[in-house]
Structures are given as structure tokens and as C-alpha cells.
Amino acid sequence: MQETSPGPKAGKADWRRWLRRILASIDDPDAQSCRIRSQLVDHLGSHPPRCIATFSALPGEPALLDLIGTQPDHRWVLPRVIGDELLFHQIDHPEQLQTGAFGIAEPPADLPLVAIEEIDLFLCPGLGFDQRGMRLGRGKGFYDRTLTAAKATAQRIGIAYLEQIVPRIPCDPHDVPMDRIISSNGVITCENP
Numbered sequence: 566m567q568e569t570s571p572g573p574k575a576g577k578a579d580w581r582r583w584l585r586r587i588l589a590s591i592d593d594p595d596a597q598s599c600r601i602r603s604q605l606v607d608h609l610g611s612h613p614p615r616c617i618a619t620f621s622a623l624p625g626e627p628a629l630l631d632l633i634g635t636q637p638d639h640r641w642v643l644p645r646v647i648g649d650e651l652l653f654h655q656i657d658h659p660e661q662l663q664t665g666a667f668g669i670a671e672p673p674a675d676l677p678l679v680a681i682e683e684i685d686l687f688l689c690p691g692l693g694f695d696q697r698g699m700r701l702g703r704g705k706g707f708y709d710r711t712l713t714a715a716k717a718t719a720q721r722i723g724i725a726y727l728e729q730i731v732p733r734i735p736c737d738p739h740d741v742p743m744d745r746i747i748s749s750n751g752v753i754t755c756e757n758p
């Protein structure tokens with residue numbers, strides 16, 4: 566049984582602490598990841614092929630990399646951490662990835678670099694999300710900076726296990742909301758604040 570979630574006055578640090586524990590005890594993560602991938606395939610199928618930024622799962626995060634092989638019509642890019650920036654490189658197979666910063670599987674530097682403005686859709690990891698589309702990351706601001714630099718038409722989709730969707734994430738002016746959240750239960754269209 567999880568302890569009760571942080572109260573209405575809790576800050577980001579309290580939510581990060583609580584959500585890290587939640588991520589360590591997700592109910593049936595493999596089955597949920599599989600359903601998330603299938604929700605994503607349905608969603609992607611209703612759009613033309615696009616340039617999509619995805620991510621390699623950190624422990625406890627949903628696993629999306631299989632989609633690179635099963636959805637080859639899209640152009641897939643993954644982030645590489647350089648200083649306080651994310652650089653995105655095109656990859657064709659997950660086997661191309663190598664362990665990089667924070668132990669995350671990253672594209673090697675010699676794979677084609679793709680400018681942020683070329684990316685049509687960002688699949689965003691996070692510790693937690695709320696129905697408004699607010700996202701809580703790991704506190705280094707990588708995705709907020711990236712999404713601020715993205716083109717105005719780029720779509721932002723948060724990827725979440727059910728347990729990661731909470732009533733209200735505290736937010737700051739620099740936080741960039743998601744347009745949608747895809748979980749194992751389906752797609753939430755967010756009412757951005």
C-alpha cells in the first residue's frame with residue numbers, strides 16, 4: 566500500500582520524492598508498456614509519417630523503443646545530453662544506442678543530428694503528469710528548455726503509467742504543458758492552463 570500522496574501545499578521536491586517511489590512499484594509495467602505502445606500506434610496511425618522524438622526508458626519508465634522497428638515510416642530521433650541541452654539524432658534501430666549521461670541509452674554523436682525545429686512530435690518522459698498536461702521531470706529542465714525551442718506546431722505527448730497521473734502537479738511559469746497524455750488506459754486530451 567502506498568503512503569498518501571503529497572497535499573495541496575506540497576512543492577515539486579515532495580512530488581518528485583513521492584513519484585520516484587511510485588515509479589519503483591508500478592503495477593505490471595510490461596503489460597502497461599505494451600498497452601501504451603499500442604495506444605501510440607493507434608494515435609500515430611491517424612496522422613501522416615512524422616519526425617518523432619522518443620526516449621530510452623530509465624528504470625521505472627514506459628518502454629517505447631520497440632516502436633522504432635515496428636513503425637518505420639516515421640523518422641525517429643532520440644536525445645543525447647550535452648551540458649544542459651538535449652541534442653536529437655536520428656536512429657533506425659535501438660541497437661545503435663550506447664550508454665551515455667545518467668546511464669541512459671543514447672544515440673552516438675556520429676548519427677545524423679536533427680534540428681529541434683524539424684521535430685513534429687515529442688514523446689516526453691516524466692515522473693508525473695496531471696490532467697491539465699502539466700509535467701514533472703527530474704528537475705534539470707532539459708525538456709522544458711527543449712520544448713520552448715521547438716516549433717510552434719510541434720505536438721507534445723506525455724507518456725505515463727496510470728500511477729503517474731496525479732490530480733495536480735505544482736508548476737512554474739517555465740513549465741511547458743503537454744497537449745496529450747498517453748497511458749495504458751488511452752489518450753487524455755489536456756485542457757492546457
Ligand SMILES: Nc1nc2c(c(=O)[nH]1)N(C=O)[C@@H](CNc1ccc(C(=O)N[C@@H](CCC(=O)O)C(=O)O)cc1)CN2
Nearest residue numbers: 620621622623626644667669690691702703705707708
Ligand atoms: N528516459 C528519459 N530520458 C531522458 C530524460 C528522462 O527524464 N527520461 N531526461 C529528462 O530530462 C533527460 C535526462 N535527464 C535526467 C535528469 C536527471 C537524472 C537523474 O537520475 N538524476 C539523479 C541524479 C544524477 C546526478 O545528478 O548525477 C537523481 O535525480 O537522483 C536523470 C536524467 C534526457 N533523457
Ligand SMILES: Nc1ncnc2c1ncn2[C@@H]1O[C@H](COP(=O)(O)OP(=O)(O)OP(=O)(O)O)[C@@H](O)[C@H]1O
Nearest residue numbers: 700701702703704705706707708709710713739740
Ligand atoms: N525554458 C527554460 N529556459 C531556461 N531555464 C529553464 C527553462 N525551463 C526550465 N529551466 C530551469 O530548469 C530548472 C529545472 O526546472 P524544473 O524543476 O521545472 O525541471 P523539470 O521540468 O522537472 O525537468 P525536465 O524538464 O528536465 O524533465 C529550473 O532551475 C529552471 O529555471
